[in-house]
Amino acid sequence: MLETLRHIVQEVNAAAGLEEALQIIVRRVRAAMNTQVCSVYLRDPSSGRYVFRATQGLNPEQVGLASLAASDGLVGLVAERGEPVNLEDAESHPRFRYLPGIGEEHFHAFLGVPIIHQRGVLGVLVVQQAESRRFDESDEAFLVTLSAQLAGVIAHAQVTGVLVTQALTGTAPAKITGVPGAPGVAIGTVVVVSPGADLYAVQPREAADKRKEVRAFREALQSVQKDIKMVARNLGGELSPEDHALFDVYVSILDDSTIGAEVVGLIKAGQWAQGALSQVMIEHIRHFERMEHSYLKERAVDVRDLGTRVLAYLQAANQEPRVYPDQTILVGEELTATSLGEIPREKLVGLISVRGSGNSHVAILARAMGVPTVMGAVDLPYAKLQDREVIIDGYNGTVHINPLPEIKQRFQRVLDEDNALSRDLESLRDVPCVTLDGQRMPLWVNTGLMVDVTRSLGQGAEGVGLYRTEVPFLLRDRFPSEEEQRQIYREQLEAFAPKPVTMRTLDIGGDKALPYFPIEEENPFLGWRGIRVTLDHPEIFLAQVRAMLKANEDLGNLRIMLPMVCNTSEVDEALDLIHRSHRELAQDGLTGALPPIGVMIEVPAAVYQARALARRVDFISVGSNDLTQYLLAVDRNNSRVAHLYHSLHPAVLQALAYVATASQAEGVPISICGELAGDPGGAVLLLAMGYNSLSMNATSLLKVKKALLNLRRSEARSLLKEVMGLDCAQEVNARLERFLTEHGMAKFIHSPVA
Numbered sequence: 001m002l003e004t005l006r007h008i009v010q011e012v013n014a015a016a017g018l019e020e021a022l023q024i025i026v027r028r029v030r031a032a033m034n035t036q037v038c039s040v041y042l043r044d045p046s047s048g049r050y051v052f053r054a055t056q057g058l059n060p061e062q063v064g065l066a067s068l069a070a071s072d073g074l075v076g077l078v079a080e081r082g083e084p085v086n087l088e089d090a091e092s093h094p095r096f097r098y099l100p101g102i103g104e105e106h107f108h109a110f111l112g113v114p115i116i117h118q119r120g121v122l123g124v125l126v127v128q129q130a131e132s133r134r135f136d137e138s139d140e141a142f143l144v145t146l147s148a149q150l151a152g153v154i155a156h157a158q159v160t161g162v163l164v165t166q167a168l169t170g171t172a173p174a175k176i177t178g179v180p181g182a183p184g185v186a187i188g189t190v191v192v193v194s195p196g197a198d199l200y201a202v203q204p205r206e207a208a209d210k211r212k213e214v215r216a217f218r219e220a221l222q223s224v225q226k227d228i229k230m231v232a233r234n235l236g237g238e239l240s241p242e243d244h245a246l247f248d249v250y251v252s253i254l255d256d257s258t259i260g261a262e263v264v265g266l267i268k269a270g271q272w273a274q275g276a277l278s279q280v281m282i283e284h285i286r287h288f289e290r291m292e293h294s295y296l297k298e299r300a301v302d303v304r305d306l307g308t309r310v311l312a313y314l315q316a317a318n319q320e321p322r323v324y325p326d327q328t329i330l331v332g333e334e335l336t337a338t339s340l341g342e343i344p345r346e347k348l349v350g351l352i353s354v355r356g357s358g359n360s361h362v363a364i365l366a367r368a369m370g371v372p373t374v375m376g377a378v379d380l381p382y383a384k385l386q387d388r389e390v391i392i393d394g395y396n397g398t399v400h401i402n403p404l405p406e407i408k409q410r411f412q413r414v415l416d417e418d419n420a421l422s423r424d425l426e427s428l429r430d431v432p433c434v435t436l437d438g439q440r441m442p443l444w445v446n447t448g449l450m451v452d453v454t455r456s457l458g459q460g461a462e463g464v465g466l467y468r469t470e471v472p473f474l475l476r477d478r479f480p481s482e483e484e485q486r487q488i489y490r491e492q493l494e495a496f497a498p499k500p501v502t503m504r505t506l507d508i509g510g511d512k513a514l515p516y517f518p519i520e521e522e523n524p525f526l527g528w529r530g531i532r533v534t535l536d537h538p539e540i541f542l543a544q545v546r547a548m549l550k551a552n553e554d555l556g557n558l559r560i561m562l563p564m565v566c567n568t569s570e571v572d573e574a575l576d577l578i579h580r581s582h583r584e585l586a587q588d589g590l591t592g593a594l595p596p597i598g599v600m601i602e603v604p605a606a607v608y609q610a611r612a613l614a615r616r617v618d619f620i621s622v623g624s625n626d627l628t629q630y631l632l633a634v635d636r637n638n639s640r641v642a643h644l645y646h647s648l649h650p651a652v653l654q655a656l657a658y659v660a661t662a663s664q665a666e667g668v669p670i671s672i673c674g675e676l677a678g679d680p681g682g683a684v685l686l687l688a689m690g691y692n693s694l695s696m697n698a699t700s701l702l703k704v705k706k707a708l709l710n711l712r713r714s715e716a717r718s719l720l721k722e723v724m725g726l727d728c729a730q731e732v733n734a735r736l737e738r739f740l741t742e743h744g745m746a747k748f749i750h751s752p753v754a
């Protein structure tokens with residue numbers, strides 16, 4: 001059974017669209033369960049009715065026409081209960097409703113299971129049989145398992161199916177939901193970030209010059225054959241004769257007499273080379289994927305690889321220098337810091353990443369740059385959106401494709417209001433952040449890219465609470481040398497001097513992989529990250545610390561901070577190395593005192609050891625992004641669980657309050673540099689807990705200042721007391737929103753526009 005299940009799911013996954021997927025399901029399930037009928041009913045979101053969408057065994061002419069209300073019939077009953085309904089004689093059930101024309105009157109036995117995706121019923125999968133028979137438990141279990149596995153595929157195919165049609169007609173509007181990445185609204189034109197050659201993203205097009213297209217294809221083919229031969233030659237002695245034979249097979253797959261001839265045939269019939277190649281290769285891939293034999297099935301991967309290589313050559317030959325429209329919305333499967341660096345800042349108005357969530361590092365960078373962003377838009381057929389006009393709502397995590405004029409107008413209004421608010425806030429730039437009852441709260445910024453520096457100074461930042469040193473490391477193709485690092489750090493320190501700049505030692509691992517130092521692990525967030533890596537590589541740590549200390553000469557505004565600390569011994573070892581570097585540099589003539597050294601509290605272990613850690617250092621800074629991830633056991637990058645990631649969760653608030661009390665007991669200043677600090681409501685609670693400074697992305701700074709200027713610390717304290725008695729993040733959030741509204745800051749709350 002397991003094999004059958006696996007095959008059906010694989011085949012459905014490889015389907016070209018929703019209709020094909022449904023056809024495969026009804027055909028394969030009917031055969032696997034040895035029954036007479038298998039049908040799929042899908043819920044139509046606009047009418048709420050369950051539409052008869054595919055069948056084997058009933059009247060196919062009624063497909064797409066017949067439908068049932070949600071409260072009607074056995075299909076409605078399955079959907080309503082969200083559970084299987086298994087009946088020996090369907091007609092005798094009180095909920096049975098005769099649906100004319102589909103021809104089910106001959107079938108008595110009925111088994112229906114719901115198709116559920118993200119808690120919502122998408123449809124119902126039904127099998128039927130003429131003779132009265134009760135489907136047994138294993139039938140039911142099989143159908144339930146299959147339906148659970150297919151739900152995601154169907155949901156995706158439903159959304160992308162609609163979108164593909166729209167892409168072709170170019171008119172109907174569509175809304176895709178992801179997760180908020182960086183606040184704000186943007187209206188602009190899509191530029192797809194080099195998606196890499198993708199056979200499935202090529203659009204059919206007529207060949208402008210058939211001969212030229214054939215020539216381009218043959219050249220690409222020869223280049224790939226040459227590459228493969230070269231790889232085989234380079235591997236030389238390491239390959240067995242059988243392996244060599246495999247390379248020969250690869251070369252011959254691309255031979256002019258086989259796949260190559262088919263592609264040329266299509267080009268001659270009028271298709272451009274990329275379209276012809278993709279059509280032929282996809283057909284062959286599908287053919288191999290459908291094979292029962294696992295060895296042959298695996299060949300689909302080889303064919304896909306070869307096709308992609310040829311396509312890459314064809315695309316490289318066609319490449320023109322990229323021109324960015326004035327209002328560019330950059331879209332990619334997984335955007336990185338590097339992709340942000342490629343586009344002129346003044347042209348970039350928004351970002352959409354198919355993968356990742358609001359706490360991924362690219363989202364953090366986007367917030368620092370003030371670029372509205374949507375993350376985790378998994379249903380977005382991004383490769384097909386080039387040049388399309390879209391709206392992104394970074395407050396609520398939605399993308400609107402082909403927006404209707406009235407929707408566009410509504411978003412334009414939000415955009416205008418946001419701009420007006422930013423202009424208003426600008427007047428607060430040089431106003432010190434002091435509450436109505438005189439409590440001072442220094443507001444610092446988090447930086448990484450050089451653009452952050454100018455933005456931060458423009459927002460009146462009083463210092464840097466977190467300089468993510470891994471960002472310059474990520475933008476290179478090797479470790480920067482000590483001297484290169486010294487120059488980069490010097491630039492940061494000089495830009496802010498005499499204001500303090502807190503430099504975090506290299507924090508790689510987790511989702512921050514350096515391309516030239518890959519860390520491959522099953523569970524990277526629980527693996528080799530942050531201080532664990534740098535203590536294992538003292539040469540990297542020492543070079544970085546020396547570069548920081550040298551950069552600090554004559555300035556004296558450096559602070560050093562250690563990430564991902566879980567044990568006091570890690571702090572002791574790091575302190576030893578920092579002291580040693582400082583001593584050695586002093587012996588070589590470097591002047592300047594040892595800078596303040598601090599520890600980040602990012603894991604639950606560090607929360608409970610906050611006092612022991614505080615005793616060893618000069619300051620404590622809470623990294624609430626990771627702390628939330630580890631306390632709630634929610635991967636900060638996983639869009640599927642993004643709705644469970646809440647820095648306002650009562651457990652996180654308890655931890656934040658605990659750390660504040662622990663630091664105060666040791667007389668050590670406490671700060672926070674996670675994204676919570678940039679949330680006006682969160683900042684009010686942190687003020688009440690006794691945090692001494694807040695470090696945030698530059699975009700949030702003036703909003704937070706506005707919130708704190710408008711209240712008394714005593715009010716914040718009574719709010720905190722009330723909030724600490726609440727049971728869930730949603731209640732906390734609602735209470736904070738009420739508080740902000742009562743204090744004239746309703747503008748900071750953003751409900752969905754459309």
Ligand code: PEP
Binds near residue numbers: 602623624626
């Ligand atoms: C944090 O974890 O809160 C933090 C500030 O560090 P990063 O987001 O870079 O992991």
Ligand code: MG
Binds near residue numbers: 563602623625
């Ligand atoms: Mg962190």
